[in-house]
Amino acid sequence: MKRRVLPLAMAFVMSVGLLGGCSGQKETEGLNDTNLVDRAIENASLIEDASGFTYTGEGPISLEGGTLKLLAQKSNYPNVDITRAPIVLKVFEEAGVTPLWDVLDYNEYEALAGPVISSGATDADIIKIPDNDPNQIYIKSGLFVPLDQFFDYMPNFVAWLVEHPVEKAELTAEDGHIYYVPGLNVADDYQPCLMYNRVWLDKAGKSAPDNLDDFVELLRYFRDNDMNGNGDATDEIPMSVAAEFLPYMFGPAFGLDLVSGFQADDEGNVSYAYADAENYKKYLQFLNGLYEEGLLETDFAKLDRDTIIDRISKDLTGVAFDFSWAMSMMYSNVLPYYDGTEETAFVGAAPLSGDSTGFYVGRNSLAGMFGVSTKSSQIELAVKFLDYAMSAHCQDYYQWGIEGESYTVNADGSRAYTEQGNDNDWLQAFGINPAFVLPAAQSVEATDILVADWHARINKELRRYIRHPWPEIYATSKESDTVNLYLPDIQAKTGECSGLFITGQLNLDSDFDNYIAELDALNLSEVLEVRQTQYGRYLKALGAE
Ligand SMILES: [Ca+2]
Numbered sequence: 001m002k003r004r005v006l007p008l009a010m011a012f013v014m015s016v017g018l019l020g021g022c023s024g025q026k027e028t029e030g031l032n033d034t035n036l037v038d039r040a041i042e043n044a045s046l047i048e049d050a051s052g053f054t055y056t057g058e059g060p061i062s063l064e065g066g067t068l069k070l071l072a073q074k075s076n077y078p079n080v081d082i083t084r085a086p087i088v089l090k091v092f093e094e095a096g097v098t099p100l101w102d103v104l105d106y107n108e109y110e111a112l113a114g115p116v117i118s119s120g121a122t123d124a125d126i127i128k129i130p131d132n133d134p135n136q137i138y139i140k141s142g143l144f145v146p147l148d149q150f151f152d153y154m155p156n157f158v159a160w161l162v163e164h165p166v167e168k169a170e171l172t173a174e175d176g177h178i179y180y181v182p183g184l185n186v187a188d189d190y191q192p193c194l195m196y197n198r199v200w201l202d203k204a205g206k207s208a209p210d211n212l213d214d215f216v217e218l219l220r221y222f223r224d225n226d227m228n229g230n231g232d233a234t235d236e237i238p239m240s241v242a243a244e245f246l247p248y249m250f251g252p253a254f255g256l257d258l259v260s261g262f263q264a265d266d267e268g269n270v271s272y273a274y275a276d277a278e279n280y281k282k283y284l285q286f287l288n289g290l291y292e293e294g295l296l297e298t299d300f301a302k303l304d305r306d307t308i309i310d311r312i313s314k315d316l317t318g319v320a321f322d323f324s325w326a327m328s329m330m331y332s333n334v335l336p337y338y339d340g341t342e343e344t345a346f347v348g349a350a351p352l353s354g355d356s357t358g359f360y361v362g363r364n365s366l367a368g369m370f371g372v373s374t375k376s377s378q379i380e381l382a383v384k385f386l387d388y389a390m391s392a393h394c395q396d397y398y399q400w401g402i403e404g405e406s407y408t409v410n411a412d413g414s415r416a417y418t419e420q421g422n423d424n425d426w427l428q429a430f431g432i433n434p435a436f437v438l439p440a441a442q443s444v445e446a447t448d449i450l451v452a453d454w455h456a457r458i459n460k461e462l463r464r465y466i467r468h469p470w471p472e473i474y475a476t477s478k479e480s481d482t483v484n485l486y487l488p489d490i491q492a493k494t495g496e497c498s499g500l501f502i503t504g505q506l507n508l509d510s511d512f513d514n515y516i517a518e519l520d521a522l523n524l525s526e527v528l529e530v531r532q533t534q535y536g537r538y539l540k541a542l543g544a545e
Contacts, residue, residue, distance in 0.1 A: 036176035038543055040148035041162060047152045049380055057155040057391060060096030061384040068378070068385055069100040071113060071124035073368075073436040076106045077428045085431025086405070087397050091438065095388050097381070106436065117143060125376040126386060128437070129180060129369045134472070135480045139173050144371035145379055146177035153380055154387040157181060165542055170366055170472045172541035180369035181386045184441035187365035188466045189459055190324040192248050195331065195346045200227045200318045208349035212253050212286065215352050219295040222318040239319040240308045243301045243499070246287065248361055249321045252467075253354030254283040259361040260470035261494070262531050268539055270532045274494040275519050281512055282355075284501040291502050301499055309334055312346065324348060324462070328455040342454035351465050362466040367442075368435050390439040399443035401430055417449065473534040482530050486523040493518060 048054045053063040075082040082088060083101045092099050102124055104112040110130040116122050117130070117138060129138065138144055151158050161168040161178075171178045196208050200222060209215040222238035241249060247258030256273040257263045258280075264270045274280055290296040297303070305326070311317045313334040320331060332338050332345035351358030370389075372382040388394065400407045406421035420426045433440050448456035475483070497515050500506040506515070 035540065035543065037148050037161070037168065037172055037178050037541065040151045041158055044151035044155070044158050046155060049153075055153055055155075055384050055387075057387065058393070059094035059388055061388050062096060062381055065096040065098070066378060066381050067098045067100055068126060068382055069102065069124045070126045070128075070437065071102045071104070071116070071122050072126075072128040072370075073109045073113075074103045074106045075428065075434075075436055077425075079425075080429050082431060082434055082436050085429060085434060087401055087431030088434050088437060089431075090397055090402065091389055091394050095385055097385055101437075103437065120375070122373070123375065125373055125378060125382040127371055127373055129371055132182075132366065132369050132472075133180070133474075135475050135477055136173055137477075138371070139175075139177075139179050139474075142374060144179045145374050145376075145383070146179060147181070147372070147383060147386075148178050150380065150383040153384045156387045156391040160390065166468060166471065167365060169538050169541035169543075170364070172537075173474050174476055174537060176541075180371045181390050181439045182365075182369045183367040183435040183439045184365050185363055185367045186442040186444055186447065187363045187468075188463055189444045190447055191360055191362050191462075191466055192245060192321065192323050193327075193348045193360055193462055193465075194249060194351065195320045195322065195327050195348050197227075197312075197315075197318045197335075198343055198345055198347045199335075199337065202343075203227060208347075210350045210353060210358070212250075212352050212354045216290070216295065219290070219319065220293070223295060227318060228315040235316060237297060237311060237317045238295055240297075240303060240311055240317040241300070241319070241321045242303050242305065242308070245321045246300075250283060250286065250352065252359045252361070253352045253356060254279045254286075255356035256280060256283060257361055257467070257470065258283075261491075262470045264535055268535060270528060270535050272490075272519075272524060272528060274490075274498075275516060275524060277512075277516055279356075281508060284498065284512075285508055286354075287502045288504060288508065291504070296502070300502075305330070320346060324455075324459060325451075327458070328452040329450075332452070332455075340452065342452075342458075345452070345454065347454070348458045348462055350462070358465065359467040360462065360465045361469050364469055364472050366472055368439070370439050386439065394438070395441050395443075398433055398435075398438065398440035399446050401427070401432055406430055406432070415445075471535075471538050473538045475530075475534065479530045479534065482526055486527050490519060490522045490524055490527065493522060 046054055046056060049062065051063040055061050083099070083103060102122065113128070113130045117127060118141070120143070127144075133139055147154065147157070167182070168178075171180060171182065173179055194208075201208065204218065204221050204225070204227075206218055206221070209218055219238040222236055224233065225236070226233040227236050251258035251273065256276060256279055258273050261273050262270060263273055287296060291300070305322065308317070308320060308322075309330055312320070312331050313336070315336055320326070322331070327346055327348050335344065335346065338344045351360050370386055372379055372386065376382050400415060401421060403409060405418065406427060407415050407417050409415055417427070433442065448459070497506060501508055501512070
């Protein structure tokens with residue numbers, strides 16, 4: 001790990017004479033053998049701009065202010081004009097910048113903005129990237145400024161990158177530069193997890209199992225007893241889980257991240273979990289066993305969330321696996337005896353362990369990204385604004401709004417939305433979470449308030465089990481050509497065969513070797529070679545090499 005830099009320390013402020021009032025662009029070209037971003041972070045120091053003003057990360061961001069043009073996205077609420085939302089206006093007002101907007105339709109943003117950006121037919125200073133540029137099309141066209149060359153003007157972003165090495169590595173392009181400031185998803189909270197009918201657990205005299213053996217015992221108990229107390233011991237469905245969540249639920253107990261399928265060992269060797277001849281076979285054997293015992297229902301592949309909600313409303317099922325959100329918002333609330341307490345709810349619990357320790361697969365945190373156009377005549381003002389807009393101070397506006405209007409602060413320092421703030425239409429018009437136009441982060445706290453108290457507490461308990469998913473790594477066009485050519489067929493094959501092995505239509509003893517051979521014939525090794533190269537870049541950007 002590189003030493004922590006102190007971009008906010010005034011001691012690093014250099015005299016304007018040294019720079020002669022010219023751009024703070026750092027000379028980092030020709031250093032491709034080193035990590036450009038880490039070098040830029042180490043060298044970052046607050047400097048005066050041409051007017052003698054030093055931006056420290058707080059507003060205003062310049063002495064004389066100015067106007068910045070933004071190409072961004074309309075709100076997904078059709079009646080909301082996000083450019084007039086008080087939270088958005090507040091950020092520009094504090095920055096001392098007047099916005100000029102070019103906002104395009106929310107649903108059509110990629111189709112509308114993509115050609116405008118590619119053809120250079122926009123004079124916007126700051127641009128919201130339509131699809132996060134996974135294949136570096138815009139980056140390689142030279143359309144966006146390498147932000148690491150302006151880190152002297154980005155103290156908030158630099159400090160954030162130091163604290164978030166994974167995101168730093170994911171944001172680092174193949175050429176070693178960082179081009180975009182991201183919005184952020186909630187990635188370690190409210191992720192898919194196991195949920196149990198707490199009343200059934202108590203009736204069985206059991207607590208939530210943490211391993212596969214105890215889990216199977218519990219399913220058998222649910223199957224064989226009159227858990228819902230209607231006098232019929234045969235109408236219980238022990239587990240109701242949509243097929244798409246089975247890999248999330250059982251893969252980790254076998255050491256497999258089957259969500260993306262790609263995973264790396266401690267030495268950085270990348271493998272494809274669906275081609276793991278030992279552990280994936282054991283995973284399929286386990287699920288086939290559940291199927292044979294009637295613990296995984298005959299039509300498990302057709303099960304959807306509406307059916308599961310319907311069953312829970314009739315008290316017919318004991319175990320679910322879904323996005324955490326469903327716990328109190330879709331499942332518990334339809335249980336006939338739910339009274340708002342954890343004791344009467346569908347409650348989240350720890351992942352299942354087998355030969356391997358269980359975990360839950362989280363989400364990538366990078367969301368909508370913003371870049372500064374190389375055609376801008378005021379690049380410094382634009383990078384300073386993006387830095388200010390991603391600061392913790394502004395994130396507080398994005399997540400809570402303005403004190404006294406959308407929220408109040410209680411005596412103990414906790415916050416509550418006002419009556420207006422609890423009105424979602426009002427809150428959207430106020431500009432809450434304005435990720436359409438600014439690099440906003442989703443808020444765990446604001447989600448905590450929306451769900452039941454016990455749900456928020458369980459979420460905090462489950463955080464420790466979340467593992468970062470396969471990272472988002474920029475691809476070269478050759479890499480994406482290879483992956484796009486082969487991976488869809490590979491995924492179709494694994495999807496088709498997993499169902500056939502689980503139901504016994506394919507035999508794990510006689511057909512599994514052939515399945516592995518078929519993946520090889522679909523050029524899995526070429527896809528893995530790409531993933532290995534990409535992972536090497538990621539590790540380098542992470543500072544792990
Ligand atoms: Ca019953």
